Amino acid sequence: MFYRENGQFKTTYQSDQQIFAIPQDRWAILAIVAVAFIGVPLLVDEYLLRAILIPFLILSLAALGVNILVGYCGQITLGAGASMAVGAYAAYNFLIRVDGMPALAAILLGGLAAALAGIVFGAPSLRVRGLYLAVATLAAQFFWDWAFLRIKWFTNNASSGSVSVADINLLGWTISTPTDKYLFCLGILVVFSLMAKNLVRGSIGRQWMAIRDMDVAATVIGIRPMYAKLSAFAVSSFYVGVAGALWGFVHLGSWEPAAFSIDRSFQLLFMVIIGGMGAISGSFFGAAFIVVLPTFLNQVLGLLGGLFGLEVSVALVSHIEVTVFGALIVFFLIVEPHGIARLWSTGREKLRLWPFPH
Amino acid sequence: MSFFLETLLGGLMSGMLYSLVALGFVLIYKASGVFNFAQGAMVLFAALSMARFSEWIPLWLGMEDNLFLANLLAIAVSVVVMFAVAWLIERLVLRHLVNQEGATLLMATLGIGYFLDGIGQTVFGSDIYKIDVGMPKEPVTVLESVFEGGILINKEDFVAAFIAAMLVLALTIFFQKTATGRALRAVADDHQAAQSIGIPLGRIWVIVWCVAGITALVAGIIWGSKLGAQFSLSTVALRALPVVILGGLTSVPGAIIGGLIIGVGEKLSEVFLGPYVGGGIEIWFAYMLALVFLLFRPQGLFGEKIIDRV
Numbered sequence: 001m002f003y004r005e006n007g008q009f010k011t012t013y014q015s016d017q018q019i020f021a022i023p024q025d026r027w028a029i030l031a032i033v034a035v036a037f038i039g040v041p042l043l044v045d046e047y048l049l050r051a052i053l054i055p056f057l058i059l060s061l062a063a064l065g066v067n068i069l070v071g072y073c074g075q076i077t078l079g080a081g082a083s084m085a086v087g088a089y090a091a092y093n094f095l096i097r098v099d100g101m102p103a104l105a106a107i108l109l110g111g112l113a114a115a116l117a118g119i120v121f122g123a124p125s126l127r128v129r130g131l132y133l134a135v136a137t138l139a140a141q142f143f144w145d146w147a148f149l150r151i152k153w154f155t156n157n158a159s160s161g162s163v164s165v166a167d168i169n170l171l172g173w174t175i176s177t178p179t180d181k182y183l184f185c186l187g188i189l190v191v192f193s194l195m196a197k198n199l200v201r202g203s204i205g206r207q208w209m210a211i212r213d214m215d216v217a218a219t220v221i222g223i224r225p226m227y228a229k230l231s232a233f234a235v236s237s238f239y240v241g242v243a244g245a246l247w248g249f250v251h252l253g254s255w256e257p258a259a260f261s262i263d264r265s266f267q268l269l270f271m272v273i274i275g276g277m278g279a280i281s282g283s284f285f286g287a288a289f290i291v292v293l294p295t296f297l298n299q300v301l302g303l304l305g306g307l308f309g310l311e312v313s314v315a316l317v318s319h320i321e322v323t324v325f326g327a328l329i330v331f332f333l334i335v336e337p338h339g340i341a342r343l344w345s346t347g348r349e350k351l352r353l354w355p356f357p358h
Numbered sequence: 359m360s361f362f363l364e365t366l367l368g369g370l371m372s373g374m375l376y377s378l379v380a381l382g383f384v385l386i387y388k389a390s391g392v393f394n395f396a397q398g399a400m401v402l403f404a405a406l407s408m409a410r411f412s413e414w415i416p417l418w419l420g421m422e423d424n425l426f427l428a429n430l431l432a433i434a435v436s437v438v439v440m441f442a443v444a445w446l447i448e449r450l451v452l453r454h455l456v457n458q459e460g461a462t463l464l465m466a467t468l469g470i471g472y473f474l475d476g477i478g479q480t481v482f483g484s485d486i487y488k489i490d491v492g493m494p495k496e497p498v499t500v501l502e503s504v505f506e507g508g509i510l511i512n513k514e515d516f517v518a519a520f521i522a523a524m525l526v527l528a529l530t531i532f533f534q535k536t537a538t539g540r541a542l543r544a545v546a547d548d549h550q551a552a553q554s555i556g557i558p559l560g561r562i563w564v565i566v567w568c569v570a571g572i573t574a575l576v577a578g579i580i581w582g583s584k585l586g587a588q589f590s591l592s593t594v595a596l597r598a599l600p601v602v603i604l605g606g607l608t609s610v611p612g613a614i615i616g617g618l619i620i621g622v623g624e625k626l627s628e629v630f631l632g633p634y635v636g637g638g639i640e641i642w643f644a645y646m647l648a649l650v651f652l653l654f655r656p657q658g659l660f661g662e663k664i665i666d667r668v
Contacts (some may be wrong), residue, residue, distance in 0.1 A: 076461055124649055128656045131393045131460060135603045136652060138596070139645035146642050150635070262596070266468060273465045315484055323476030329469035334454040337462045 003351045019197055036186055041179045049178040056291045057185040058246045063271040063283035064196050065239025070269065071277035072200050073232035074212030075125050075133060079140035080240050081264035082121075085257060086144055087114040087241025088248035089154050092163050096156055103168040107245040114241020115234040117144075122233030126226055129215075141262050148257040164254030181250045188246065192239060197280050199235065208232050209278075240268070274332050276341025285340035293328065297321045364511075365629050366622060371515035373621020374522040375584075378577040379598035380605065380613040381526065382570045387607045388546045389566040392452070392463045396471035398595025400571060402587075403443065403478040405578030407436045409487035409587035429491050433575070440571030443474070448564045475592055484589060489582040518580045525576055526614055529569070533610070538565060546608070597641065600648035606661025615659060616648075623647045 003024050010016040020026040044053065066080045091110025095101055121140035128136050148154050155163050167176040168184070175184050199205050207228040210218035219225050248255045267290055275286020301317050336343050350357070379401060386394040412432035416424070447470060455466055533539040544552040545562045553559055581591055598617075605616025624640040627647075632639050657663060 070461070076464070124653065128649075128652045131464070131607065132603050132652060132656065132658070134393075134464070135599050136645070136649050138599060139642060139649050142642035142645055146638060150638055270465060270468070273461060277461070316480065319476045319480040319484065321476070322472050323480060326469045326472030326474070326476060329472065330451055330466050333458075333462055333466045333469065334451070337455070337458050 003348070003354075005352070019201075033190060037183070041182060046178045049182050052291060052295060054178065054181055054185055054251050056287055057182070057189050058243050058251055059268070059271065059291060060284050060287040061185075061189050061192055061246065062240045062243035062268050063275065063287045064193060064280065065236045065241075065243065066268045067272045067275075067277065067280070067283045068196060068200065068208070068239065069232050069236035070272050071279065071282070072205060072212060073208040073229065073236075074215075075122070075229065075232065076130070076269075077137045077236075078134050078262070078265050078269065079121060079137035080268040081260045081262060082141040082144040083114045083118055083237040083240035084244025084247060084264060085148055085260035086117045086237075087111055087244030088255065088260065089148055089163075090114065090241070091245035091249065092165060093154065093156070095165065102170070103165075103249065104170055107242055107249060110245035111238045111242035114244065115238040118233045118237025118241075119230050122230055122237075125229050125233065138262070141265055145257055145261065160256075162254055162256040163248075165249050168249055175250065185246060185250060188242070192242070193280060196239070200280070204228075204231060212278075270329060274329065274339055276339025276344075279339070279341035281344065282339050282341035285344070289332075289340065293325060294321060297324055365625050367511060368515070369622035369625030370618055371512070371519050371621070372625065373601075373618040374519035374614075375515075375577070375580060375617075376598045376601045376621055377614045377617030378522045378525065378573060378580065379594055380601040380617055381529065381610065382573045382577070383595075383598065383602045384605075384607065384610055384613045385529075385570045385573065386566055387602075388610075389542050390452070390545075390563050391460075392467060393460065393607070394570065395464060395467040395595070396447075396474060397570070397574065397598075398592040399471035399474035399478070400440070400443070400574035401578045401581065401594055402589065402592040403474045403578075404436055404440055404571065404575040405489065405582035405587040405591050406478045406482040406487065407439045408432055408575065408579055409489045409582060410482045411435045412489065413487070425490065433579075436575055437572065440575055441568050444567030444571045445564055447567055448560065452563060453560065471592070475589070479589065486586040486588040487582075488586055489579055491579060491583055514584060518584070521576065521580060525573065526610065529573075529610060532569075542566060597644065600644040603658055604648040604651050606658030608662050609658070609660035612658060612660030619651075620644045620647065 087110040090113030095106040271286030276282025382397040601616040605612025627643040
């Protein structure tokens with residue numbers, strides 16, 4: 001009824017090629033962004049910001065990066081956690097080793113360092129494919145885990161092995177309260193999402209998709225696999241690296257290598273697959289699902305325990321949480337193997353015909 | 359020299375142990391094309407079940423003194439448990455995910471892994487439990503006549519390696535000589551062709567997962583009696599992954615040879631290279647080693663050649 005495109009004629013190429021060609025979509029997205037920027041900081045309390053919304057924003061950014069590589073270029077990676085670690089530690093080193101380095105520049109340089117590392121560890125993708133590649137990317141994960149734990153230079157010889165960063169100062173704006181942090185991350189996420197959307201619908205994105213769909217055929221029609229694959233690794237690692245730097249600088253403040261362990265890599269891949277491979281919106285859905293689920297389960301289990309008057313130990317709750325998490329993941333994969341983004345687009349198709357489906 | 363040989367032997371032994379876990383991966387990948395990330399969780403689950411039942415059964419039956427019988431019964435119960443797990447996985451998960459992409463299946467097995475990790479520790483508890491199947495613990499010295507001081511060998515490792523070798527032999531005979539084994543190989547070659555000549559796909563998958571469950575149990579018992587049945591057992595699978603890709607995802611002998619190469623490489627690198635770079639390098643060195651091999655043979659040492667068709 002409201003979501004109809006009848007009568008909307010496009011008369012220029014520009015209007016035909018917009019990101020959101022339907023005005024309803026455009027307004028809806030603008031409204032969501034406006035609410036996120038203005039409404040949320042006014043309405044939401046600090047706990048929710050710190051525990052859910054900030055992790056959600058940062059992990060969405062990381063999932064966006066992983067989605068570029070896995071969803072658009074078809075190269076499965078299990079080393080995303082390592083890219084986050086490289087981003088975080090490189091940003092940290094830029095910040096403390098270069099005098100007067102602005103924090104935002106350090107974060108972006110951290111992303112660049114992660115991109116370089118991504119190119120090096122993505123190089124095997126030129127020879128190795130599929131599951132072999134997935135396992136090969138684990139090499140990066142374990143190597144960087146080891147490097148940040150054992151090579152003292154990276155952590156500035158910190159005796160405890162953990163590093164910490166003071167509050168970020170951005171052109172006189174000190175980012176210290178959860179609301180500030182939320183707005184900072186949201187700003188970065190919006191800019192990066194827009195960039196990602198434009199990348200994947202541009203020439204380079206189409207090359208990635210051609211490689212994903214059939215790399216031999218793509219090579220035959222003149223796409224350079226080396227350039228396409230390595231650029232996907234670089235862009236993806238840049239995104240994930242920036243997310244890692246944000247995770248360390250903004251969310252954690254002080255961190256150790258365990259913050260970017262292999263579980264993080266699995267988590268990011270889960271987000272992409274549950275959210276929807278090859279869909280920008282899928283990264284957000286997946287991140288929301290994976291971030292909210294443990295908190296939700298925790299609350300529900302606590303409630304249930306209270307309801308039946310059982311004394312549920314913390315360890316037991318965490319085991320049951322893991323169990324239910326695993327079961328839900330399998331359930332989601334069975335119900336909708338193409339991810340929540342697909343559910344969303346089916347829903348949208350239904351909405352177009354509503355209330356008179358024929 | 360004797361130190362070098364000792365390290366080498368130690369590497370070969372631990373390599374056999376990796377092969378045990380790697381075998382589970384290969385079996386399932388061969389027959390269903392699923393890369394089973396839950397193998398580590400299965401090892402943990404089997405080890406926990408073995409440890410706890412060998413503790414509970416004597417209590418229930420009131421025969422605390424007969425360790426042998428208790429272990430035997432615990433193994434029997436654990437086998438039944440692993441069969442049930444295999445059946446449930448096929449029934450509840452795989453059946454619904456036929457023809458999905460590799461990445462989706464991979465994630466599904468990761469989900470199964472989380473589930474097994476969680477439920478295993480919910481049901482069986484999350485402490486460190488000991489598995490005592492009477493493995494000899496004391497090290498022995500051999501070849502004293504050849505080298506000064508001889509070579510120190512861990513008897514436990516030796517027994518474990520022997521059991522692993524036996525298991526591989528049994529599996530090879532099962533795959534090559536029995537009707538079920540032939541059916542398994544047919545399914546591995548071509549699902550549709552196998553189905554068209556009347557091989558029941560569902561049952562074959564249950565069998566494969568059962569066999570993988572048994573390998574997990576053997577690995578769980580051996581690793582568990584070495585390290586204790588505890589959560590860290592499920593990370594053993596991560597140590598076995600380079601073995602699988604080095605040997606080739608589809609090759610049983612590959613899992614063995616790969617395991618030996620990785621085991622030796624790990625130990626030698628740790629002992630001779632580790633001190634220069636700060637130690638603890640064995641885990642990533644194994645992956646790097648596998649990666650170097652992969653650059654020359656992308657399908658692993660013994661894997662089937664990958665043929666691309668446009």
